[in-house]
Amino acid sequence: GDSVTQTEGPVTVSESESLIINCTYSATSIAYPNLFWYVRYPGEGLQLLLKVITAGQKGSSRGFEATYNKETTSFHLQKASVQESDSAVYYCALGDNTNTGKLTFGDGTVLTVKP
Amino acid sequence: DPKIIQKPKYLVAVTGSEKILICEQYLGHNAMYWYRQSAKKPLEFMFSYSYQKLMDNQTASSRFQPQSSKKNHLDLQITALKPDDSATYFCASSQEWTEYEQYFGPGTRLTVL
Numbered sequence: 001g002d003s004v005t006q007t008e009g010p011v012t013v014s015e016s017e018s019l020i021i022n023c024t025y026s027a028t029s030i031a032y033p034n035l036f037w038y039v040r041y042p043g044e045g046l047q048l049l050l051k052v053i054t055a056g057q058k059g060s061s062r063g064f065e066a067t068y069n070k071e072t073t074s075f076h077l078q079k080a081s082v083q084e085s086d087s088a089v090y091y092c093a094l095g096d097n098t099n100t101g102k103l104t105f106g107d108g109t110v111l112t113v114k115p
Numbered sequence: 116d117p118k119i120i121q122k123p124k125y126l127v128a129v130t131g132s133e134k135i136l137i138c139e140q141y142l143g144h145n146a147m148y149w150y151r152q153s154a155k156k157p158l159e160f161m162f163s164y165s166y167q168k169l170m171d172n173q174t175a176s177s178r179f180q181p182q183s184s185k186k187n188h189l190d191l192q193i194t195a196l197k198p199d200d201s202a203t204y205f206c207a208s209s210q211e212w213t214e215y216e217q218y219f220g221p222g223t224r225l226t227v228l
Contacts, residue, residue, distance in 0.1 A: 036215065046158075051216060091158070093158075101163035101212050102163065103150075103211070
């Protein structure tokens with residue numbers, strides 16, 4: 001089946017430092033799945049951060065970016081300068097395009113940004 | 116105002132009992148889903164519904180039964196509860212079933228003793 005592997009947390013960085021959370025995927029049901037990053041801030045529900053549905057494209061939101069790389073089957077999340085408010089759990093997810101609506105999630109990466 | 120309501124927030128049950136988890140969405144979406152997250156495991160897809168019709172079921176057990184009384188409701192009935200059913204259950208929705216941009220509720224944390 002499909003799977004998603006992401007940076008094992010917890011990850012701690014200082015404010016204004018750069019960040020990268022790695023995500024690689026394996027999609028057995030389809031060559032080019034849709035890729036997503038979701039985020040759960042403390043005390044809040046899971047929400048979509050960004051998505052990319054076309055290989056080679058980049059998605060961005062709230063200063064975060066991720067590029068869909070079909071050669072390396074990766075979708076790493078990056079931010080040039082993190083803020084304390086970015087502390088959250090980040091989930092990489094894959095949608096298999098077989099019209100099931102199923103998202104396959106990674107384990108999540110806990111990010112703590114120190115002031 | 117919350118757009119996806121899940122009730123209750125916490126639920127404690129005894130082994131062998133039956134519980135219903137409630138989900139209502141006020142986003143005007145036509146597709147709804149259930150996911151489960153057990154301790155130290157990723158979110159796991161369970162069901163998808165479109166216009167109140169079951170589209171996909173990836174749970175291995177018939178003890179889990181979704182129930183859709185209205186388009187914006189998708190409850191989850193769990194019978195003969197087991198300790199392994201302890202998890203946080205998340206309801207989600209999307210505009211259409213073929214869209215993967217899903218909006219999630221806050222979850223119901225179920226503990227089975």
